[in-house]
Amino acid sequence: MSAKSGIGKAMAHHGELLQGVFDHIDGYLRRGLVSLPYPALTSLATFTPNARAEITVSPTGREKARRAADLTIASFAQVRTGGHIQLVSDIPIGRGMGSSTADVLASIQAVLDYLRVFPTAEHIMRIAVDAETACDSTLFKQQAVLFAQRDGIVLEVFRKPLPALNILSVDTTPESTVSTVEFEPARYCPAEIEMFRPLRSLLRKAIDSGDVRSLGRVATASAVINERFLPKPGLRELQAIASRYDAAGLQVAHSGTMAGLIFDPEDDRAPENMHLARKAIDALGLVSAPLKLERA
Amino acid sequence: MFERVRPRNLEDFEEPRMVPLGGHLFGACFFLMKLLPARFMLKRAVERGQLAPGGTICESSSGTFALALAMLSVLNGYRLLIVGDWALDRNLRRRLLQLGAELDIVEEPHPIGGFQLARLERLQEHLRRRPGSYWPAQYYNEDNPISYSKVAACFIDAVGPIDCLVGTVGSGGSMCGTARYLRMLFPDLTVIGVDTHNSVLFGQPNAPRKVSGLGGGIVPANVDHTQFDEIHWLPASEIMASAHDLHGRHGLFMGPTSGAAFRVARWWSDSNPGKTVVAIFPDEGHRYADTVYDEAWLESSIPGWNGTRMEEPTAVSSPTVDMTSWAKYPWRRRNLSDVLGDLPPRI
Numbered sequence: 001m002s003a004k005s006g007i008g009k010a011m012a013h014h015g016e017l018l019q020g021v022f023d024h025i026d027g028y029l030r031r032g033l034v035s036l037p038y039p040a041l042t043s044l045a046t047f048t049p050n051a052r053a054e055i056t057v058s059p060t061g062r063e064k065a066r067r068a069a070d071l072t073i074a075s076f077a078q079v080r081t082g083g084h085i086q087l088v089s090d091i092p093i094g095r096g097m098g099s100s101t102a103d104v105l106a107s108i109q110a111v112l113d114y115l116r117v118f119p120t121a122e123h124i125m126r127i128a129v130d131a132e133t134a135c136d137s138t139l140f141k142q143q144a145v146l147f148a149q150r151d152g153i154v155l156e157v158f159r160k161p162l163p164a165l166n167i168l169s170v171d172t173t174p175e176s177t178v179s180t181v182e183f184e185p186a187r188y189c190p191a192e193i194e195m196f197r198p199l200r201s202l203l204r205k206a207i208d209s210g211d212v213r214s215l216g217r218v219a220t221a222s223a224v225i226n227e228r229f230l231p232k233p234g235l236r237e238l239q240a241i242a243s244r245y246d247a248a249g250l251q252v253a254h255s256g257t258m259a260g261l262i263f264d265p266e267d268d269r270a271p272e273n274m275h276l277a278r279k280a281i282d283a284l285g286l287v288s289a290p291l292k293l294e295r296a
Numbered sequence: 297m298f299e300r301v302r303p304r305n306l307e308d309f310e311e312p313r314m315v316p317l318g319g320h321l322f323g324a325c326f327f328l329m330k331l332l333p334a335r336f337m338l339k340r341a342v343e344r345g346q347l348a349p350g351g352t353i354c355e356s357s358s359g360t361f362a363l364a365l366a367m368l369s370v371l372n373g374y375r376l377l378i379v380g381d382w383a384l385d386r387n388l389r390r391r392l393l394q395l396g397a398e399l400d401i402v403e404e405p406h407p408i409g410g411f412q413l414a415r416l417e418r419l420q421e422h423l424r425r426r427p428g429s430y431w432p433a434q435y436y437n438e439d440n441p442i443s444y445s446k447v448a449a450c451f452i453d454a455v456g457p458i459d460c461l462v463g464t465v466g467s468g469g470s471m472c473g474t475a476r477y478l479r480m481l482f483p484d485l486t487v488i489g490v491d492t493h494n495s496v497l498f499g500q501p502n503a504p505r506k507v508s509g510l511g512g513g514i515v516p517a518n519v520d521h522t523q524f525d526e527i528h529w530l531p532a533s534e535i536m537a538s539a540h541d542l543h544g545r546h547g548l549f550m551g552p553t554s555g556a557a558f559r560v561a562r563w564w565s566d567s568n569p570g571k572t573v574v575a576i577f578p579d580e581g582h583r584y585a586d587t588v589y590d591e592a593w594l595e596s597s598i599p600g601w602n603g604t605r606m607e608e609p610t611a612v613s614s615p616t617v618d619m620t621s622w623a624k625y626p627w628r629r630r631n632l633s634d635v636l637g638d639l640p641p642r643i
């Protein structure tokens with residue numbers, strides 16, 4: 001252990017393209033999701049070892065990040081060490097953008113960097129789930145995955161990463177926040193459970209063929225199903241704007257307040273349509289911001 | 297690592313095989329479509345505590361739903377009673393008996409509701425006499441349409457985005473269930489229901505019908521009329537001729553309702569080139585070897601069945617008009633009462 005310290009970085013997400021329950025090969029249903037990564041916002045962690053017995057964190061109160069660093073030491077360090085995690089993050093809290101998960105993942109990776117060990121993404125995700133109860137899928141960059149956010153396992157690996165997307169980001173309730181973990185997981189009725197089968201099929205087709213239209217259809221359907229559990233004020237109006245300006249669809253943070261109109265970067269008319277959609281969203285009294293997601 | 301081996305109870309037979317039929321038309325060929333809703337309804341009944349191990353199932357059916365229930369009852373150790381009528385042909389009777397089912401055949405139709413209502417009344421007597429027995433009730437049970445998520449997923453896996461769905465309507469489960477799932481993703485999907493003359497499902501006056509599996513004398517609660525953009529009515533002759541066409545041109549040996557769906561889907565597909573169309577073919581032809589596929593039987597039951605095939609349907613101004621040939625009506629996703637005003641009997 002020659003390094004003096006280790007660093008780790010993790011990104012935010014802009015909610016999900018799909019969230020629901022899905023068959024796993026073990027024959028059981030699992031909660032699962034596909035996050036929409038938001039690489040421009042990050043949490044950066046620095047781990048500095050010290051002679052104390054425990055791990056500390058700053059800013060204080062980021063208990064999950066501290067626990068994640070502690071679990072990582074316990075799993076991988078040959079000699080138990082104390083240390084300090086310093087977090088610097090620009091991810092808004094309580095918007096369903098994965099601020100807490102990003103702190104956790106950055107902290108795990110900072111400790112791993114210090115220890116110079118390189119476990120698989122799934123192994124890292126399991127530590128993250130142990131520290132945080134639920135987690136997102138932003139760590140998987142080479143190929144998109146359907147991730148069981150409460151079990152820390154991958155339900156399905158798609159053949160490709162997500163295609164490039166243009167998102168018009170809207171905070172549906174800027175004045176309130178949602179705590180992802182305290183938020184009770186959706187209790188889907190049997191009919192809703194069945195709805196996720198065709199959604200998963202179209203998602204797979206859309207990712208494998210880079211079809212942004214179909215991806216948008218899946219995201220819209222998932223957002224509509226989620227209305228029974230965490231309704232977004234103005235979702236109908238946003239849906240109307242999405243179809244008026246030929247957006248591919250509408251995605252939401254299923255346990256947050258964010259929504260995003262999805263546009264296809266390959267569509268020549270998208271810039272003009274995004275401009276008009278922004279004006280229409282302004283007229284609703286909401287604020288929107290464009291963001292570009294490159295193909296990973 | 298070992299994977300847990302799960303008994304799949306014929307689940308591998310539930311999914312259709314998707315066969316390209318030229319242009320952008322695909323046939324969804326089921327071995328026995330009703331295995332899917334039957335398995336799903338029984339599973340849900342067990343979860344709700346309505347069906348205990350070794351319990352008794354009672355159902356009214358003269359066709360494939362009875363067969364599916366009988367197959368699943370053998371596998372899962374249930375007792376099964378089927379109330380049927382004339383449409384329960386000799387071969388199917390024999391199979392049901394070999395599968396250990398008990399049969400009660402209704403001989404007299406109800407004066408208004410026909411055989412369907414007579415069967416349901418008889419079924420009620422059996423249910424009263426056997427407390428604790430379970431009635432799947434495919435005509436009302438919401439789990440019937442709900443079970444078709446797997447079919448919608450299978451269509452998407454095979455052909456991707458879909459523009460048009462065509463199929464016959466009996467209980468309504470397959471068409472309305474599949475359409476609802478597909479419309480969550482493809483709101484502009486065109487849904488075309490295929491019925492037959494003298495069936496009250498979409499407003500024809502009730503009279504004897506010659507083909508079983510589609511249409512009926514009472515309107516099942518599982519028929520969600522608001523799913524349909526267009527309704528077609530086919531006479532028995534066109535249905536039979538089309539089943540033979542499907543066999544003769546594409547090598548697919550399927551039941552008469554498959555023929556009916558093929559007739560309408562082929563026409564719609566040819567009139568809308570470039571659109572992806574899926575037609576539902578609910579069962580195979582073997583059950584009908586002595587009827588639909590026996591030319592002597594056809595000649596005596598449906599004289600002139602192979603004479604003329606219409607090129608296209610006749611547009612009718614109302615679903616209630618007297619029909620002699622292939623007819624179509626723009627339903628436009630309306631309720632039955634919005635289309636007709638006054639209602640035929642509904643269960």
Ligand SMILES: Cc1ncc(COP(=O)(O)O)c(C=O)c1O
Nearest residue numbers: 465466467468469470509553578
């Ligand atoms: C052979 C056959 N085709 C089609 C149907 C119609 O399907 P559904 O009941 O789902 O409307 C049935 C229903 O009994 C059937 O037996």
